[in-house]
Amino acid sequence: MRDYLTGQLDAKVLDSADRAARGPDGPDGPDFPRPHPGDVFLDLGNQEPGTLIVFTAAGDGYVVSDLRGDDDELSADAVALVSAVPADGDVHEIVVPGHGSYRVTVTADGRLVTGLPTNDLDDAVESLVRLELALGALAVVLAGMAGTAVVRRQLRPLADVAATAHSVAEQPLGSGAVGELARVPDRLTDPTTEVGQVGQALNTLLEHVESSLDARHRSEQQVRQFVADASHELRTPLTTIAGYTELARRRNDPEATATALAKVEEEAARMTALVEDMLLLARLDAGRPLAQEPVDLTKLLLEAVADARVVAPDHAWHLELDGDVPVEVTGDADRLHQVVTNLLTNARKYTPAGTTVTVAVDHDGFEVRDDGPGFPPELVPVAFERFSRGDASRHREGGLGLGLALVQAIVAAHGGTVTLTSDPGDTRIRVQLRP
Secondary structure, three states: OHHHHHHHHHHHHHHHHHHHHHOOOOOOOOOOOOOOOOOOOOOHHHOOOOOEEEEOOOOEEEEOOOOOOOOEEOOHHHHHHHHOOOOOOOOEEEEEOOOEEEEEEEOOOOOEEEEEEOHHHHHHHHHHHHHHHHHHHHHHHHHHHHHHHHHHHHHHHHHHHHHHHHHHHOOOOOOOOOOOOOOOOHHHOOOOOHHHHHHHHHHHHHHHHHHHHHHHHHHHHHHHHHHHHHHHHHHHHHHHHHHHHHHHHHOOOHHHHHHHHHHHHHHHHHHHHHHHHHHHHHHHHOOOOOOOEEEEHHHHHHHHHHHHHHHOOOOEEEEEOOOOOOOEEEEOHHHHHHHHHHHHHHHHHOOOOOOEEEEEEEOOEEEEEEOOOOOOOOOHHHOOOOOOOOOHHHOOOOOOOOHHHHHHHHHHHOOOEEEEEEEOOEEEEEEEOOO
16 A cells, blocks of 8 residues: 555656746746745745755755745755755655655756655555554454354353263262262264264263262172171171080080080181181282192092082082093182082072082083072172172072172182073083183
């Protein structure tokens, strides 16, 4: 814009110079080069107010005023400065002392300098700059407002996701049954959008939290049940011990004392077995390593089945071998014997007389199966959990629910797995060990 306006102003300067040079008699008139303000020769009246006229030969210069004959005469320094402009026919910009910036040109003979002020040009450019700045600032403000509105609109679903998170955080999750937690609405779980991915991830997290809290609650209930059962189981032998101790103390009878001591020993053995089972589970949980020695699994199963025949002759016990070659695994013989004993004891305790129990050994483990009534359907998924017990009224013998938990813990410590399938007439517990 400045270049454009400067071009227009330069055209005016050249035209003004032409008018000033021509005058009524031209520059070679009789009164040239000593004109005076108002002389007809200069025809100052036909110049725009503010026009600069300098006669270099005479050393005079004027700035045309609004009123004819009232033109402003330039100082000698200003005339000297203007007279130094080269006479090349081009328009130059100079600053005239006391009058500001001018665009001036010199006639070819160097005797006349004519110029016009750049005030209007500067004012126009300055106004344009102010207008552009104002419009730019307005555009930035409007863009900021529009951007804020768009961003808030786009992020509004995140507020709903955050509200879901806050509602879950406000629930008491410290203990007890928590129930179903809030979920992010389905409309905010679209995996093709960023917000949808966040909502989907939060729902997945809430599902894991909910399942963990449910598992914790079940564990708390099992522990409470175990404490009650263990207290009952321990109270009975303790009461018996206290009773027989009192009996032996009151009666000075050797026979009564022997009977009391035998009963005390029996009840102490029950408590010792319970404490040892709990201590073994604690040790396995702590990651204490078991012995790693070659174990003849075939021989171990053969001895366990033989013992079971003696303990429960009313059951049919069978052992199926994997060919004539003994199966050997690496592990702790005592702990593996405990696994087999617990499984056979479990089959004996929870099946009626006449049930057939078969132990089948193969190259990487063994399987215990029976044709008894099987596990209750609700007990199958949690059969190996600690303190898990079936309906005591359906069983001939009670227990604390540690047998199968010990089986799983010992097998896991050997790097193996235990699986259970149970249907009426066909219950199978498969133990797989590392060779």
